[in-house]
Structure formats: C-alpha cells, structure tokens
Amino acid sequence: MSFFFQCPYCSTKLEIRDDYNGSEIVCQNCGWRGTVPRPVTSGAQPGVAPAQNPAVVPSDKSLTAYILLGIFLGSLGIHDFYAGYTTNGIIKLLITFLTCSFGGVISAIWAIVDVCTVRKDANGRPFVS
Ligand SMILES: [Zn+2]
Incomplete structure (x- = not known):
C-alpha cells in the first residue's frame, strides 16, 4: 500500500x-x-472526528401544503412563494399571465415537477411532513 x-x-x-x-x-x-503529512485514514486517528453535517433545521413549511398548493395553484407559482422560491414563482406567474393563461400549462407542468422533486424550502431546510 x-x-x-x-x-x-x-x-x-x-x-x-x-x-x-x-x-x-x-x-x-x-x-x-x-516531510509529507500522512493522509487521514478512515476515522482511525484518535481525536479527529469525521466531518459531521451541521444540525439540520427543519423548515416551518409543510410538505403537504407545498404539494397541494403546487397541484391546485401551481401555474400561479403559489407553492414557490410558499416555500420562498420567489423568483421561480414570479416566472410562473409571468408565463401564465403574459400568455393569457395559455402558458399556464407550462407553469402547471413545471409545478408538478416541483412538487415531485423539491423537498426543501428556499433556505435549504427540509419540509416537515
Ligand atoms: Zn518536485
């Protein structure tokens, strides 16, 4: 070795x-x-704790509310505003309004993708269930 x-x-x-x-x-x-510093071997060195993730602070936003808002009001970006993704919400709103709700389909599909994939609020805190 x-x-x-x-x-x-x-x-x-x-x-x-x-x-x-x-x-x-x-x-x-x-x-x-x-001289060469020895590589840190897998946690074997005494006194050197493996890097710990900082304590995860849960969001004050609920995943259920996020999903429901996304499904029913997603084309208006309401779920984005709820979770703090203001920019994304405004973009969805603009897509929907500027196309006379024609593009609402696009916003709605985007919203469905959001509710299927996004599990954290804009501050990176996981939604509570
Ligand atoms: Zn050299």
Missing part, C-alpha cells in the same frame, strides 16, 4: 509508502526535500 503526495514545488506526484514514518523525502524531479 502507498499513497501519492504532490510535490509543492513541481507538482510531480510522489509515491509515498504506507509505512512512511514522517522523515524527509526527496522529489526525484526537482530535488525538493520535505
């Missing part, structure tokens, strides 16, 4: 043996000498 370290000087990939003991190594390409 070995790992690769990129020479800070010439960017040559230097192969480091897995039992590397922290002593100085020499780049064969440019002659750079230095």
Whole structure:
C-alpha cells in the first residue's frame, strides 16, 4: 500500500509508502526535500472526528401544503412563494399571465415537477411532513 503526495514545488506526484514514518523525502524531479503529512485514514486517528453535517433545521413549511398548493395553484407559482422560491414563482406567474393563461400549462407542468422533486424550502431546510 502507498499513497501519492504532490510535490509543492513541481507538482510531480510522489509515491509515498504506507509505512512512511514522517522523515524527509526527496522529489526525484526537482530535488525538493520535505516531510509529507500522512493522509487521514478512515476515522482511525484518535481525536479527529469525521466531518459531521451541521444540525439540520427543519423548515416551518409543510410538505403537504407545498404539494397541494403546487397541484391546485401551481401555474400561479403559489407553492414557490410558499416555500420562498420567489423568483421561480414570479416566472410562473409571468408565463401564465403574459400568455393569457395559455402558458399556464407550462407553469402547471413545471409545478408538478416541483412538487415531485423539491423537498426543501428556499433556505435549504427540509419540509416537515
Ligand atoms: Zn518536485
């Protein structure tokens, strides 16, 4: 087993043996000498906790309401306004109104896609069920 370290000087990939003991190594390409930080092995190092996701704060918006708004009022972008996607809501509204509700079909299809795929509000917080 070995790992690769990129020479800070010439960017040559230097192969480091897995039992590397922290002593100085020499780049064969440019002659750079230095020590190499060992790669972090899978959580084996004491005191180094694996990266944790920050606590997920749930949305104050309900998924059920979002879906119902999307199905019944989706062509007006109401579900977007509800979830905070104001820009998307305005675009749907404009599509619907500027085409004398002709384009409402487009907005409605877009809304159905939204309710099938969007599970977070505009702040990235998951909807509550
Ligand atoms: Zn080098």
